[in-house]
Amino acid sequence: MCFLLPARLRAPTGLAVAAVTAAAAVALAWQVAVDGMIRHNLGGWDAPLGIGLYADGLSCVFLVLTGVVGLLVSVYARSFFSLPEEQEGATKLFWPLWLILWGALNGMFLSADLFNLYVTIEVVGLAAVALTVLSGRPPALVAGLRYLLAAIAGSMAYLMGVALIYGSVSALDLQVVAQSIEGGSSLRVAFGLMIAGLLVKTAVFPLHFWLPSAHSSAQAPVSAILSALVVKASFYLILRLWVDVFDGSVTVAAGQALGALGAAAVLWGSYQALRQRRLKLMVAHSTVGQIGYMFLLFPLITLAHQGGADAPWLIHAWTGGIYQALAHGLAKAAMFLAVGVFVLAVGSDDREATVDLVGRLPMTTFALALAGVSLIGLPPSGGFVAKWMLLKATFTSGQWWWAPVILIGSFLTAGYVFMVLRQAFAPTKTPIQLKPVPRAMEVTALLLGAAAILIGFRAEEVLFLLDVEAPFQEAVEAEEGGGL
Amino acid sequence: MRPVEIGLDGLLCLLLLVLAWKALRAPHLYQSAIYFIALGLVMALAWVRLAAPDVALAEAAIGTGLLGVLLIDSLRVFARDSKTDPDAESEEPPPGEINVYPAGSARPSGRTLPMILVTASCGLLAILLVEAIIELPDGGGLTAAAQENLERSGVDHPVTAVLLNYRGYDTWLEVGVLLLAMLGIFCAGGRVGFAETRQSNPPGHLLSWLIRALAPLMILAAAYLLWLGKLAPGGAFQSGVILGSAGILLRLAGFQVISRLPPLAVKLGLLLGFGVFLIFGGAALLTGRAFLEYPEARAGELILLVETAAAVSIGFTIFAFFAYLNSRDQPEAQENHAREEGGNQKP
Numbered sequence: 001m002c003f004l005l006p007a008r009l010r011a012p013t014g015l016a017v018a019a020v021t022a023a024a025a026v027a028l029a030w031q032v033a034v035d036g037m038i039r040h041n042l043g044g045w046d047a048p049l050g051i052g053l054y055a056d057g058l059s060c061v062f063l064v065l066t067g068v069v070g071l072l073v074s075v076y077a078r079s080f081f082s083l084p085e086e087q088e089g090a091t092k093l094f095w096p097l098w099l100i101l102w103g104a105l106n107g108m109f110l111s112a113d114l115f116n117l118y119v120t121i122e123v124v125g126l127a128a129v130a131l132t133v134l135s136g137r138p139p140a141l142v143a144g145l146r147y148l149l150a151a152i153a154g155s156m157a158y159l160m161g162v163a164l165i166y167g168s169v170s171a172l173d174l175q176v177v178a179q180s181i182e183g184g185s186s187l188r189v190a191f192g193l194m195i196a197g198l199l200v201k202t203a204v205f206p207l208h209f210w211l212p213s214a215h216s217s218a219q220a221p222v223s224a225i226l227s228a229l230v231v232k233a234s235f236y237l238i239l240r241l242w243v244d245v246f247d248g249s250v251t252v253a254a255g256q257a258l259g260a261l262g263a264a265a266v267l268w269g270s271y272q273a274l275r276q277r278r279l280k281l282m283v284a285h286s287t288v289g290q291i292g293y294m295f296l297l298f299p300l301i302t303l304a305h306q307g308g309a310d311a312p313w314l315i316h317a318w319t320g321g322i323y324q325a326l327a328h329g330l331a332k333a334a335m336f337l338a339v340g341v342f343v344l345a346v347g348s349d350d351r352e353a354t355v356d357l358v359g360r361l362p363m364t365t366f367a368l369a370l371a372g373v374s375l376i377g378l379p380p381s382g383g384f385v386a387k388w389m390l391l392k393a394t395f396t397s398g399q400w401w402w403a404p405v406i407l408i409g410s411f412l413t414a415g416y417v418f419m420v421l422r423q424a425f426a427p428t429k430t431p432i433q434l435k436p437v438p439r440a441m442e443v444t445a446l447l448l449g450a451a452a453i454l455i456g457f458r459a460e461e462v463l464f465l466l467d468v469e470a471p472f473q474e475a476v477e478a479e480e481g482g483g484l
Numbered sequence: 485m486r487p488v489e490i491g492l493d494g495l496l497c498l499l500l501l502v503l504a505w506k507a508l509r510a511p512h513l514y515q516s517a518i519y520f521i522a523l524g525l526v527m528a529l530a531w532v533r534l535a536a537p538d539v540a541l542a543e544a545a546i547g548t549g550l551l552g553v554l555l556i557d558s559l560r561v562f563a564r565d566s567k568t569d570p571d572a573e574s575e576e577p578p579p580g581e582i583n584v585y586p587a588g589s590a591r592p593s594g595r596t597l598p599m600i601l602v603t604a605s606c607g608l609l610a611i612l613l614v615e616a617i618i619e620l621p622d623g624g625g626l627t628a629a630a631q632e633n634l635e636r637s638g639v640d641h642p643v644t645a646v647l648l649n650y651r652g653y654d655t656w657l658e659v660g661v662l663l664l665a666m667l668g669i670f671c672a673g674g675r676v677g678f679a680e681t682r683q684s685n686p687p688g689h690l691l692s693w694l695i696r697a698l699a700p701l702m703i704l705a706a707a708y709l710l711w712l713g714k715l716a717p718g719g720a721f722q723s724g725v726i727l728g729s730a731g732i733l734l735r736l737a738g739f740q741v742i743s744r745l746p747p748l749a750v751k752l753g754l755l756l757g758f759g760v761f762l763i764f765g766g767a768a769l770l771t772g773r774a775f776l777e778y779p780e781a782r783a784g785e786l787i788l789l790v791e792t793a794a795a796v797s798i799g800f801t802i803f804a805f806f807a808y809l810n811s812r813d814q815p816e817a818q819e820n821h822a823r824e825e826g827g828n829q830k831p
Contacts, residue, residue, distance in 0.1 A: 130668035167620040186616035
């Protein structure tokens with residue numbers, strides 16, 4: 001399982017470990033889908049004393065996303081880091097760092113213990129910062145330092161919250177805490193601190209200040225990992241706390257507040273992306289916007305939950321938000337990898353330099369276009385499914401005010417995607433010399449782009465997996481029962 | 485509580501606040517670092533007063549000793565960089581006083597709007613925290629449960645039982661964090677590996693003799709703390725820090741510590757703690773127990789083994805932090821290093 005943490009091994013071994021880890025994630029998901037939730041008590045100690053690992057539908061969905069993206073990015077990275085241009089700095093540390101990061105991500109998705117979750121987010125954060133500064137270039141160092149400070153501030157806030165919870169309920173296991181939680185101001189403060197700390201790490205507007213520079217100054221495979229997976233990890237944790245631990249104590253106002261931050265992020269991030277001239281910065285700002293969509297999930301599910309079982313939109317909102325995380329993970333990885341190919345071939349990441357990209361790098365252009373389609377949310381992509389479900393939930397729940405945000409965000413996204421594509425399809429007479437790019441890099445970008453579209457067709461499987469031990473089981477069953 | 489104790493605690497609280505404020509507001513970074521070290525020492529005393537000697541030991545060793553060395557050494561590197569930088573302003577701060585604020589600008593005034601906002605939000609947070617902490621029930625926690633299972637854990641000190649047995653998984657990951665921190669430093673420095681050269685100005689005879697005599701004693705103390713962890717405050721982290729400090733002292737006296745060992749041995753030393761946990765956890769899985777589960781009969785010995793490995797790795801890592809920083813500012817060391825690296829490519 002996730003215990004396959006690495007020694008200091010180079011590319012071929014790293015790749016092999018990546019394949020095994022991804023396969024293990026899929027196998028675990030399969031097992032969970034067939035047999036239901038799995039729990040493993042580490043060290044043989046039961047819940048309040050020891051630490052548990054716990055796999056349900058939600059964790060498996062994120063594990064598989066990480067596995068798929070991780071494997072493809074690893075293939076890409078193998079070619080990328082063997083290029084002579086990318087040898088500077090400490091790049092030979094890519095494999096140990098990336099595999100530790102991956103292991104920590106898996107550990108986080110499986111952990112059932114508040115303090116253990118803190119340790120895993122700390123490992124994820126440190127490894128992510130180290131990967132950001134891998135090249136040792138000055139802009140990357142500056143961005144990395146800013147990222148480090150933000151990440152540490154975030155985890156300190158989370159840790160303070162954990163300490164308060166341990167003080168008040170004498171337990172750290174998620175399920176035990178969830179059962180013994182009663183209101184009270186210490187709990188409210190703890191909850192606020194934990195969520196605020198994680199919001200910094202997820203880079204939700206207005207706490208996104210560190211993200212664009214960090215994600216755009218890292219090397220291409222690292223940017224893909226950071227944008228597609230690392231920010232999802234803290235999103236997963238917020239979701240987990242919100243629905244599994246604090247589900248009795250969250251208020252509608254808190255949900256609306258998170259939704260408002262998300263909405264602001266959608267508008268601001270997408271608008272900023274539209275204004276960027278450098279491709280990598282554009283893609284990084286687009287991450288800020290797309291993360292915003294995921295947070296629209298919170299007002300919807302909170303209202304539904306407070307309203308009891310009588311909330312048919314609940315399942316739409318829940319799956320829509322998670323689908324957005326999946327679709328964005330795949331599409332954004334594809335986009336960063338494709339831009340990486342482009343930068344290597346052309347030697348610039350100016351938006352205007354993409355002239356006639358389609359004639360010169362057809363496969364990369366196609367990957368970029370597929371990822372863009374999913375980000376905009378055009379049918380039949382994964383992004384479409386996500387945004388459609390969220391839209392449906394906003395209308396059926398009567399919270400129509402989120403709908404224009406979703407639509408305007410899509411238009412802005414369409415704007416920046418088409419600005420790149422328009423240049424890419426513009427023919428040019430002057431022949432431009434291209435550096436050759438390894439085939440594997442183009443192919444992996446394309447595969448990820450294709451996956452971002454294809455998960456739009458395979459919604460049933462994802463939904464089925466997500467259903468295992470879903471937090472709203474009772475609500476959904478009650479609804480089904482009521483219908484009969 | 486006796487009046488003396490109340491007075492002592494009050495003094496500690498006051499000192500903590502004053503030192504923290506001073507560390508934030510000292511005009512020069514060097515002074516800030518010194519205040520910060522003092523803050524760490526007072527904090528360690530506060531932990532003792534809170535009846536948490538394990539935390540106090542860790543705070544004194546890591547928060548004060550190690551961090552102090554690293555801070556001051558980094559400041560020395562900054563000072564040297566700004567002196568050798570030809571573009572630097574001619575207005576050099578006097579030696580020993582390092583001014584990190586951009587040349588020409590005084591320390592930013594404390595009356596700006598962001599400063600007020602930050603202070604206000606910190607104050608608000610403090611009020612909320614105090615309110616939350618007052619509300620906490622007394623005597624909570626899992627202390628009772630930890631004591632109850634102590635017999636089955638193989639050690640007699642509850643803190644060690646929590647760290648190495650009940651929650652060994654967390655400790656394993658923490659050892660990983662240290663390893664990761666070192667890799668991160670490599671990345672930020674833009675190169676891999678260490679270069680230890682003989683210092684151009686070795687310390688006097690007396691000092692180097694003293695350090696020579698102290699180093700074995702420190703290693704002995706580290707081993708004692710490790711052993712003691714079984715029944716009293718002590719254990720892998722504290723012991724590892726002392727081990728690392730012995731290395732740092734030797735290095736300061738101009739000895740080559742890491743370069744004497746073959747690179748493979750250094751790597752093994754760094755990885756040992758993490759690796760032993762992993763091997764042992766995997767073995768437990770293979771024999772049908774849970775990951776990191778100790779067989780009850782042999783738990784004591786196994787814990788000692790794992791702790792020893794962890795302590796060695798922690799010592800190596802801590803020394804590595806220092807050696808890396810220390811070798812950064814020696815141009816000839818970097819050249820040596822470049823040559824070395826060419827020859828020592830991993831197969």
